[in-house]
Amino acid sequence: MTVEPGAEFALIGAHFAGLGAAREDVLLGVGDDCALLRVPPGQSLAVSLDTLVAGVHFFPDCDPHALGHKTLAVSLSDLAAMGAEPAWATLALTLPASDPAWLAAFAAGLGELARAHGVRLVGGDTTRGPLTITLQLQGLVPPESALRRDGARAGDRIWVSGTLGDAALALAELQAGRDPDAALRARLERPTPRVALGRALRGVASAAIDLSDGLVADLGHVLAASGVGAELQLGALPLGEAVATRADWSLALAGGDDYELCFCAPPGRDGEILALGQRLGCRLTPVGIIRGDGDALRCLLPDGTELNPTRKGYDHFAGA
Amino acid sequence: MTVEPGAEFALIGAHFAGLGAAREDVLLGVGDDCALLRVPPGQSLAVSLDTLVAGVHFFPDCDPHALGHKTLAVSLSDLAAMGAEPAWATLALTLPASDPAWLAAFAAGLGELARAHGVRLVGGDTTRGPLTITLQLQGLVPPESALRRDGARAGDRIWVSGTLGDAALALAELQAGRDPDAALRARLERPTPRVALGRALRGVASAAIDLSDGLVADLGHVLAASGVGAELQLGALPLGEAVATRADWSLALAGGDDYELCFCAPPGRDGEILALGQRLGCRLTPVGIIRGDGDALRCLLPDGTELNPTRKGYDHFAGA
Incomplete structure (x- = not known):
């Protein structure tokens, strides 16, 4: 139980602030205790969460750009299977150490796919530990046509x-x-x-x-x-x-x-x-x-x- | 990159299905590609995600009942700071091995606090790897009074x-x-x-x-x-x-x-x-x-x- 290297990890968080598409329904994004999101009437919220663990779901030395892509792709696929329109993601990234080049590539891979699908990263948590990635994706679908x-x-x-x-x-x-x-x-x-x-x-x-x-x-x-x-x-x-x-x-x-x-x-x-x-x-x-x-x-x-x-x-x- | 011990981990998932309070706004809970949730008009969605890593945020041998409590408490606190009413949680649990007694205690600790605050666990992902817990909590607050x-x-x-x-x-x-x-x-x-x-x-x-x-x-x-x-x-x-x-x-x-x-x-x-x-x-x-x-x-x-x-x-x- 050690103290988090606050400043260093705050910097990592900055890598992900504002990642993805601009969306008017994001009332408050990264930087408060919660993100605030507007769900339009007639739509239900479709929620999917997936974890990727180094050595279990991907090779620890795999291309971080591809890993960023796959992290979001896996959740987009769950929303696709529901007929939902993707909207907002949150990312929990546990990293053994701060590696700026790795992070930049990971963020780029995730960000490119996010923009392509109109997804905005609205929050997350960056912690120190064994490389583990959890992404929650939220989307919209009229409940009767899910x-x-x-x-x-x-x-x-x-x-x-x-x-x-x-x-x-x-x-x-x-x-x-x-x-x-x-x-x-x-x-x-x-x-x-x-x-x-x-x-x-x-x-x-x-x-x-x-x-x-x-x-x-x-x-x-x-x-x-x-x-x-x-x-x-x-x-x-x-x-x-x-x-x-x-x-x-x-x-x-x-x-x-x-x-x-x-x-x-x-x-x-x-x-x-x-x-x-x-x-x-x-x-x-x-x-x-x-x-x-x-x-x-x-x-x-x-x-x-x-x-x-x-x-x-x-x-x-x-x-x- | 190994194959997941599917049956064993599906069993773990069953530990968490239906955890927490019953809520009529859960249109579809654990067991499909996404959970489907109903957000009432006039409310915005408040979203918070936190990760707890063994050895960083808690002692690996700490009481699992207390850990289950704290996992949810940390996110409830974020929603409290936003003035939001807690509603739905998703849980990403990465475990080194299946330990039924540990899991039962963890689920009980989390479930008790969830019921006390009207929170329903609507989905999640259980994977094998170093002990890491990510919980996303979602709640409701009129955007103007957040x-x-x-x-x-x-x-x-x-x-x-x-x-x-x-x-x-x-x-x-x-x-x-x-x-x-x-x-x-x-x-x-x-x-x-x-x-x-x-x-x-x-x-x-x-x-x-x-x-x-x-x-x-x-x-x-x-x-x-x-x-x-x-x-x-x-x-x-x-x-x-x-x-x-x-x-x-x-x-x-x-x-x-x-x-x-x-x-x-x-x-x-x-x-x-x-x-x-x-x-x-x-x-x-x-x-x-x-x-x-x-x-x-x-x-x-x-x-x-x-x-x-x-x-x-x-x-x-x-x-x-």
């Missing part, structure tokens, strides 16, 4: 955005001491949160979740919340070239960190969804169907046989 | 609640290997946030701040934000018996962690403030006056001489 996990119904089609397994492959390459190519590495280190897609799916999708833990685990949360089962067509999964050549289903099914969206919608919305994907320049692929007869998730191989008979069977992917 | 730091005016009286320096003395005792008596120790480990006082000071106080870093540092923030100076009468400072017998001004002036409120108000409000203190059972003491002639904080000893000539002069307290 995309929840519990709305999937039998007969709904299951969709995913982008491609699956890229981040897991990049991580496997890095862990094996190999250098993944830049595009693949960016999928792990600089994920693209699907904010515009989530927004556009209001009133279209019956349920949504973002893919942070892998398709099987995350779709499993939707099934559990909605009380339904599902059938995935593995042959339909959208795979990037590098992942496709590996012929390893676990990359796409259990690989985390893709930060794509998985959502459900009645088949009658197919045309609308495909058009929406084209308008946003975002690949959207139907990968299966929600079933009402039991809560199991069945994964069908291209030859029609089943990869695993019950949801329990996917547990062996968890450590893959 | 207590800010920048409203102090020349002639305002300066008030503090409770007594000063107790937490610093308890810390000094513990660091010296002595065991402070239970009441003194509670002032460090189980601070009482002045939520009802902050709420009652709406429309009365011209500025307010909570005392987390010590009176000189925290009042200094008010002076800087308001562009004014001040004169403190050290003989008027409310000291508990243990602190008074030490005759060490630095305990009350630079000791942090008291979580009392320091606020300013025109002298015309004196009677109202004293009545308010009586109603709340909270000692309120006038300790000085805001001056318009320069931005210095002068500390006057009981004999009328000055303890330090300029605000700069207090820096030597910072490490005390």
Whole structure:
């Protein structure tokens, strides 16, 4: 229990004051006991908080600009999965020491993505300790059009955005001491949160979740919340070239960190969804169907046989 | 970069789901990508985030029930200083390992204080790593009656609640290997946030701040934000018996962690403030006056001489 190096850490705080987009609904930002924010009538507040720990969620020596980007991207992805419009962030940064170059790069990476999504950093806390980053992002969504996990119904089609397994492959390459190519590495280190897609799916999708833990685990949360089962067509999964050549289903099914969206919608919305994907320049692929007869998730191989008979069977992917 | 022990940590999450008071304005709590919260019209959202790091802000072996209490108390104190009504919390808990007894006690300490203040835990993230706790608390306050730091005016009286320096003395005792008596120790480990006082000071106080870093540092923030100076009468400072017998001004002036409120108000409000203190059972003491002639904080000893000539002069307290 030591005294904080006050002046030094106050300086660090100054790095983050005013980061991100200017917003008129910030009545009071960094520099008082609380930030004061105006929530417009008709909107509910959507709140998500995520922690990244050095050595657990990222390599301690990773590029701080990319880390700043990813810190916000992870939370933007949660808001996207809710159909919410991002607005305000707060940042808790625990640092072993003050490193101005590292901080400047981290702040730049976070700030660029914040500005791109209209997000303002309104407060935070900087402390000394093992490198740990917690960001809370707050956004707005009319409560009746929020995309929840519990709305999937039998007969709904299951969709995913982008491609699956890229981040897991990049991580496997890095862990094996190999250098993944830049595009693949960016999928792990600089994920693209699907904010515009989530927004556009209001009133279209019956349920949504973002893919942070892998398709099987995350779709499993939707099934559990909605009380339904599902059938995935593995042959339909959208795979990037590098992942496709590996012929390893676990990359796409259990690989985390893709930060794509998985959502459900009645088949009658197919045309609308495909058009929406084209308008946003975002690949959207139907990968299966929600079933009402039991809560199991069945994964069908291209030859029609089943990869695993019950949801329990996917547990062996968890450590893959 | 290791894979999270998913099941184990999901279990930890379950410890915190539903913690705190029931609130009708929680449209969606723990268990989706975001929590969804309803902000009533006419209220602005007051947001505060604080991090506690083991070995920096608390002894790693400290009582987990007290730590749970303090985690929330620190943020409640920020909301109190804003005059805001606490509402919703999110918790980021980074733990070296799963320790069910520790977690149960931590959750109980946090939950008891949450219920007492009508706060609901609506989300969070549990990760593995060095023990670090970040809590974000959100509350409500009409924007026009929020207590800010920048409203102090020349002639305002300066008030503090409770007594000063107790937490610093308890810390000094513990660091010296002595065991402070239970009441003194509670002032460090189980601070009482002045939520009802902050709420009652709406429309009365011209500025307010909570005392987390010590009176000189925290009042200094008010002076800087308001562009004014001040004169403190050290003989008027409310000291508990243990602190008074030490005759060490630095305990009350630079000791942090008291979580009392320091606020300013025109002298015309004196009677109202004293009545308010009586109603709340909270000692309120006038300790000085805001001056318009320069931005210095002068500390006057009981004999009328000055303890330090300029605000700069207090820096030597910072490490005390």
